[in-house]
Amino acid sequence: MQPDLKVQCARKNAGPGHLMQTDVAIIGGGPAGLSAATVLASYGAKVVVVDEQAHIGGRLLGQLYQKRNGTWWIGRHIAHDLEQQATNSSVQFLTETSVWGVFPQWTLRLYSPSRVVPETIQASCVLICTGAAQVPIPIAGWTLPGVMGVGAAQMLVNAYHVRPGKRALVIGVDLLGLTIARELQLGGVDIAGIVLPDKSLVSRTSDSPLAAMKFLGQLSDWAPTWMMRRIAYGLRHPFWASQAARLFPHGGIKIWDMPLLFRQAATAILGEQQVEGVTVVDVQTNGDPIPGSEHVMAVDTVFLSGGLYPLAELPAAMGCRLAFIPELGGQVPLYGPWGETTLESVFVAGSVTGIEGAQVAMEQGILAGIGIARHLGLIDQDDAEAQRQKAHEKIWLARSSAEVQFLASIQTGRNLMKTLWQNAKAATTVSDT
Numbered sequence: 001m002q003p004d005l006k007v008q009c010a011r012k013n014a015g016p017g018h019l020m021q022t023d024v025a026i027i028g029g030g031p032a033g034l035s036a037a038t039v040l041a042s043y044g045a046k047v048v049v050v051d052e053q054a055h056i057g058g059r060l061l062g063q064l065y066q067k068r069n070g071t072w073w074i075g076r077h078i079a080h081d082l083e084q085q086a087t088n089s090s091v092q093f094l095t096e097t098s099v100w101g102v103f104p105q106w107t108l109r110l111y112s113p114s115r116v117v118p119e120t121i122q123a124s125c126v127l128i129c130t131g132a133a134q135v136p137i138p139i140a141g142w143t144l145p146g147v148m149g150v151g152a153a154q155m156l157v158n159a160y161h162v163r164p165g166k167r168a169l170v171i172g173v174d175l176l177g178l179t180i181a182r183e184l185q186l187g188g189v190d191i192a193g194i195v196l197p198d199k200s201l202v203s204r205t206s207d208s209p210l211a212a213m214k215f216l217g218q219l220s221d222w223a224p225t226w227m228m229r230r231i232a233y234g235l236r237h238p239f240w241a242s243q244a245a246r247l248f249p250h251g252g253i254k255i256w257d258m259p260l261l262f263r264q265a266a267t268a269i270l271g272e273q274q275v276e277g278v279t280v281v282d283v284q285t286n287g288d289p290i291p292g293s294e295h296v297m298a299v300d301t302v303f304l305s306g307g308l309y310p311l312a313e314l315p316a317a318m319g320c321r322l323a324f325i326p327e328l329g330g331q332v333p334l335y336g337p338w339g340e341t342t343l344e345s346v347f348v349a350g351s352v353t354g355i356e357g358a359q360v361a362m363e364q365g366i367l368a369g370i371g372i373a374r375h376l377g378l379i380d381q382d383d384a385e386a387q388r389q390k391a392h393e394k395i396w397l398a399r400s401s402a403e404v405q406f407l408a409s410i411q412t413g414r415n416l417m418k419t420l421w422q423n424a425k426a427a428t429t430v431s432d433t
């Protein structure tokens, strides 16, 4: 992909050391940020989108999968369309530019390795759409070349058409790992298996066969046959999940020709200069290793899949009030019905508010765009309220029809957020946007 000409032009106009002033600064050019940018520009706001990546689109760029109805979700194309719409509405982009701090009266401090972007943006409103990040799985040997997060592998194979390895083992059991393993397989990588992470203080995802069975239960709608759907559905019941964990074969079972080795856990990645293999041990149903069962699987690549968490460092550093809500993926900024936070003129949208797919992020971006337009007085209250209700319906629809649902209790998490917000409002320190 070639660097974008209009981005370079924007940079030249800005000049190093320059202070840029704008109505709205959007941090993150993924589906949430792009959708919000177009809405805001359509109301006449001056909008700048800042993204640390070279290309606009966020995690959409790596997404490529077949939907249940047989059509394909090609994230790169969707990102291109969103970027085009924003560009046509005169949204300005600063790529390869990190926002390293946001200071009161909303001054964004920027860093770019090329040093030809403005160092500072002064904005009336800030929208934070920083997305999500992967939870690491620390394991002996994980710094060897050939070890990467599944998200990196997804970008390599789907966005850059590079095969990251020939024969790979996935460590970690979660939906993202499973779907990306399938994408990598379609991209020509031989998936030797998906194993559990070694049970440890930091292994947050399924680190026992029992937890893995519960995970399979959540995936019942995805099972390829009617019979498998029924069996997987049964795993939602704790009794059947524990029976399945006990009876699950140590040699694993195959889905899409990928061995699910949920009675084995990885204990170390081996190699001198690069990955050469992984030491794997058989485990009991609670994840404890079975002594003497260690063996080595020969692979040249390892993908780590520890789950996702909302990237909320910036709102935390700015002083937004946060809440730890596991149903949303971890620490998230408190937000209200317009996407507003506990800080005046600061809004959030997308995965930074809780881990969900791109369609939900787009609808959340539209909602935040309407909220900011209302806050800036660009839209009248009645119109804004009508649009807010429509946007909430669309978010709900996107959530209930999502192809990928990362967190089983996401709606519970959203409801909890609503209550926390109302409580915070009642306690009155929350500004009324």
Ligand SMILES: Cc1cc2nc3c(=O)[nH]c(=O)nc-3n(C[C@H](O)[C@H](O)[C@H](O)COP(=O)(O)OP(=O)(O)OC[C@H]3O[C@@H](n4cnc5c(N)ncnc54)[C@H](O)[C@@H]3O)c2cc1C
Binding pocket: 027, 028, 029, 030, 031, 032, 033, 050, 051, 052, 053, 057, 058, 059, 060, 062, 063, 064, 097, 098, 099, 100, 129, 130, 131, 132, 133, 134, 150, 151, 152, 154, 176, 179, 308, 311, 314, 349, 350, 351, 352, 356, 357, 358, 359, 361, 404
């Ligand atoms: C590794 C990974 C893989 C995923 N795969 C899928 C998938 O296959 N299917 C799916 O539906 N969902 C997937 N998701 C979920 C994903 O979060 C949503 O699909 C969607 O992309 C969220 O949109 P967003 O706009 O909130 O954030 P993102 O799309 O993540 O965009 C956030 C943007 O913010 C930028 N950014 C962050 N911090 C800064 C900063 N300080 N300064 C400047 N720029 C910054 C990033 O560079 C990024 O471009 C994945 C998420 C991750 C992390």
